[in-house]
Amino acid sequence: xxxxxxxxxxxxxxxxxxxxxxxxxxxxxxxxxxxxxxxxxxxxxxxxxxxxxxxxxxxxxxxxxxxxxxxxxxxxxxxxxxxxxxxxxxxxxxxxxxxxxxxxxxxxxxxxxxxxxxxxxxxxxxxxxxxxxxxxxxxxxxxxxxxxxxxxxxxxxxxxxxxxxxxxxxxxxxxxxxxxxxxxxxxxxxxxxxxxxxxxxxxxxxxxxxxxxxxxxxxxxxxxxxxxxxxxxxxxxxxxxxxxxxxxxxxxxxxxxxxxxxxxxxxxxxxxxxxxxxxxxxxxxxxxxxxxxxxxxxxxxxxxxxxxxxxxxxxxxxxxxxxxxxxxxxxxxxxxxxxxxxxxxxxxxxxxxxxxxxxxxxxxxxxxxxxxxxxxxxxxxxx
Amino acid sequence: xxxxxxxxxxxxxxxxxxxxxxxxxxxxxxxxxxxxxxxxxxxxxxxxxxxxxxxxxxxxxxxxxxxxxxxxxxxxxxxxxxxxxxxxxxxxxxxxxxx
Numbered sequence: 001x002x003x004x005x006x007x008x009x010x011x012x013x014x015x016x017x018x019x020x021x022x023x024x025x026x027x028x029x030x031x032x033x034x035x036x037x038x039x040x041x042x043x044x045x046x047x048x049x050x051x052x053x054x055x056x057x058x059x060x061x062x063x064x065x066x067x068x069x070x071x072x073x074x075x076x077x078x079x080x081x082x083x084x085x086x087x088x089x090x091x092x093x094x095x096x097x098x099x100x101x102x103x104x105x106x107x108x109x110x111x112x113x114x115x116x117x118x119x120x121x122x123x124x125x126x127x128x129x130x131x132x133x134x135x136x137x138x139x140x141x142x143x144x145x146x147x148x149x150x151x152x153x154x155x156x157x158x159x160x161x162x163x164x165x166x167x168x169x170x171x172x173x174x175x176x177x178x179x180x181x182x183x184x185x186x187x188x189x190x191x192x193x194x195x196x197x198x199x200x201x202x203x204x205x206x207x208x209x210x211x212x213x214x215x216x217x218x219x220x221x222x223x224x225x226x227x228x229x230x231x232x233x234x235x236x237x238x239x240x241x242x243x244x245x246x247x248x249x250x251x252x253x254x255x256x257x258x259x260x261x262x263x264x265x266x267x268x269x270x271x272x273x274x275x276x277x278x279x280x281x282x283x284x285x286x287x288x289x290x291x292x293x294x295x296x297x298x299x300x301x302x303x304x305x306x307x308x309x310x311x312x313x314x315x316x317x318x319x320x321x322x323x324x325x326x327x328x329x330x331x332x333x334x335x336x337x338x339x340x341x342x343x344x345x346x347x348x349x350x351x352x353x354x355x356x357x358x359x360x361x362x363x364x365x366x367x368x369x370x371x372x373x374x375x376x377x378x379x380x381x382x383x
Numbered sequence: 384x385x386x387x388x389x390x391x392x393x394x395x396x397x398x399x400x401x402x403x404x405x406x407x408x409x410x411x412x413x414x415x416x417x418x419x420x421x422x423x424x425x426x427x428x429x430x431x432x433x434x435x436x437x438x439x440x441x442x443x444x445x446x447x448x449x450x451x452x453x454x455x456x457x458x459x460x461x462x463x464x465x466x467x468x469x470x471x472x473x474x475x476x477x478x479x480x481x482x
Contacts, residue, residue, distance in 0.1 A: 122417035134393075134464055134476055135428050135440035136413060136420040144411030145430060152453055194425075197412040245430055245438040250409055 002096045002232040003223045004381065005215050006035040007343035012179040012210035012331030020052055020111035021061075023211035025068050027107050027336075031213040035226070041103055042215075044095055045075040048088035048108035049335035054123040055115055065107070080237075081127035082282060084108060085338025086368030086377030089214070090235045096218045103219055108340070109211035110333035120207050124334070127371045129243040140204055140283065142244050142372040144196035147285035150251040151198060156303035158198050162189035164284035165202050165329075167312040168322050172329025174313065174356040179208045179331025189284075203284040208331030212339040214346065228350035233267035233363075235379040236260075242374045253369060255376035256293040260367075267363075267380040271295050274319060274380075275361035276348045278341035280369040281326040290367055291321070294378075313356050323348060323356045338368035342379055349383045385419075385465070387472045400459055400477055405433035407455040410443070419465045427451055429479055431459075441477045450481040458482055 008030030010023050018026075024047075032039065045065055052058040062075035078088035085108030092104040112120050125133050128142065137145075151157065166186055172178040189202040216232065223229050238259040241247055247254060264271065271294075279294065281287035288302035296319060297305050310317035324330040324344040327337055345364035347353040368377040410429040413420070420426070427443040443450065444462060457479040464476040 116418075117415060118418040118421055121415065122419070125417050130393075131440055133417075134474070136416055136423070136426060136442055136465075137411075137428050137440060138413060138416060140415065141411045141413045141428055144413075145409045145428075148411060149409040149453070194412070194414045196414060245440060250430075 002093055002216055002218050003229045004232060004342065004346050005217055005223060005226045005229045006031045007214045007346045008034055009177050009212035009340055009343055010210050011177055012208045012333060014113045015209040016113065018209065020058065020109055021064055021068065023111065023209060024065065024107055024109045027109065027211035027213040028068065028105065031105070031215055035215055037103065037215065039069045039071050042069065042071065042073065042105045043102040044073055045105045045107065046088040046092040047075065047077045048085035048338060049077060049110060050079055050081055050084045051110060051112065051123050051334060054126055055119065080375040081370035082334050083338055083368045083370030083375040083377050084335040086379065087237055087375065089338060089342055089379065090237045090377055092216050093232055093235045096216065101219045103215060103217045103222065105213060105215055106339060107211060107213040108336040108338055110335040111209050112207045112333060113209050117207065132243060138196060139372065140196035140199055143283040143285055144199045145244065146251055146289065147198050150285060150289070153251065154300045154303055158190060159186060160303040160307060161203055161284040161288070162186045163306045163309060164281060164287045165189050167309055168281060168326040168328040171313055171323050171356060172325030175325050175330060178325040178329050179206055180325070180329045199283050199285065205282045205327035205332035208333045210331060210333035210336045212336045212343055214339055214343055228352065230346055230349045230381045230383050233269070233380040233382045234263035235377070236263045237375065237377050239375050240373055242371060244372045247373065251289060253289060253293050253373035253376060255373055256290060256367065256369065256378065259376045259378040260294050263378040263380050267382070269363055269382070273363045274365050276323060276345060276358050276364040277319060277321050277367065278324060278344050279321055279367045281322060281328050282332060286369070287322070287326065294367060313358065320358045323353060323358065338377060341366035341368055342381070345381050349381060385467050385471055385474055390472050390474050394475065397461065397477060400439060401461055403433045403459045404482065405431040405457060407453055407457060408432050408438065409453060410451055412451070419467045429457065431457055431479055439477060441479045443481070444478045445480050456482040
């Protein structure tokens with residue numbers, strides 16, 4: 001069995017005094033120190049990053065990480081747009097299945113605020129189809145199309161979406177690593193300007209800098225020595241068409257549904273066992289669709305369910321969602337997000353989540369999406 | 384800069400989908416576009432299902448706010464899509480007009 005034994009994340013936000021590799025270095029040093037591991041005890045590294053090649057002409061990051069660690073080991077980069085972190089974790093787990101007694105470092109990072117919003121948006125659009133790019137569609141635009149379709153089909157309004165952001169900003173206020181730590185109201189969301197109709201600024205995750213790292217190992221002696229460790233019960237990557245228009249349904253992410261069904265089968269637990277989940281809320285609509293596609297809520301009921309705020313910390317619900325603040329409030333440094341999600345579940349299951357600690361959580365799920373649904377990664381952890 | 388070869392390759396396909404009628408499946412209006420589209424914002428983008436069931440994206444032009452709805456009948460037209468620099472090639476492509 002593979003176990004996650006440590007997690008460290010940098011602050012997420014507009015970190016103008018830090019470069020991409022300053023952030024990577026901080027995350028690596030942080031997680032190694034926590035586990036009292038020397039650089040030489042790391043057998044391989046998987047790095048999740050999307051934009052360094054596009055935005056700053058910065059590739060071959062694997063060799064840069066070797067320079068930081070001062071080691072000569074296999075290092076790989078994973079790219080799957082916003083699911084780069086989740087994909088890196090999945091590859092690390094697969095690597096461990098082929099190699100016994102190894103310690104693998106998984107680090108995800110993104111540096112986005114060195115560039116204007118237009119440059120960052122153009123860079124992110126590289127993860128959509130050529131036709132979508134030529135039509136002037138952005139990722140907010142693609143999720144806007146999904147939201148518009150969903151709201152009309154099930155007779156909801158923009159107000160239904162707003163509750164996602166209210167909940168996740170409340171959670172962000174409890175996480176000192178979050179990009180945004182301010183609580184907001186439904187009225188704040190509804191009065192914020194449009195990004196891509198019907199989605200507004202406060203329906204959208206921000207452009208952030210940040211890096212997160214975990215250690216995953218199958219070294220039993222090392223696992224026994226750890227104060228905190230959680231088992232990786234399943235990690236599944238599923239892909240689908242890059243174009244939204246080519247999918248069977250506009251208001252569902254099929255890759256999520258398939259990955260989830262396989263993950264639960266492998267983990268041998270049921271959805272009711274999950275007490276904490278980090279789901280991919282790049283936009284408010286995305287969390288509602290994710291809750292339906294993950295099988296926690298029935299199709300079409302999400303718009304109504306979210307207004308009950310049962311998934312908000314402190315409301316006594318049986319499943320609390322996005323305690324980190326989600327992408328919305330914790331921030332969305334693209335390559336780091338998937339690792340931060342897994343790290344947050346690690347913190348929750350090992351009672352290290354401080355002010356936002358959910359009681360008695362034995363199982364947690366992380367859900368990471370690339371693009372408008374072309375990649376989905378579902379990871380289930382347990383103690 | 385947009386590669387002229389890339390535009391040439393794409394434009395060969397455009398004539399086949401000109402003057403086609405269809406219905407809006409879903410739509411959005413972009414307020415914060417990428418760099419090349421900044422000067423056109425805000426602009427609506429529609430996903431259209433043509434009569435032959437093919438699906439195509441395009442911006443909606445010559446429209447009124449009441450035209451922005453699902454099921455609206457539209458027709459494909461040739462329009463300028465973008466020009467990324469003063470000297471660069473101007474890219475033409477498909478947009479839609481309300482019927």
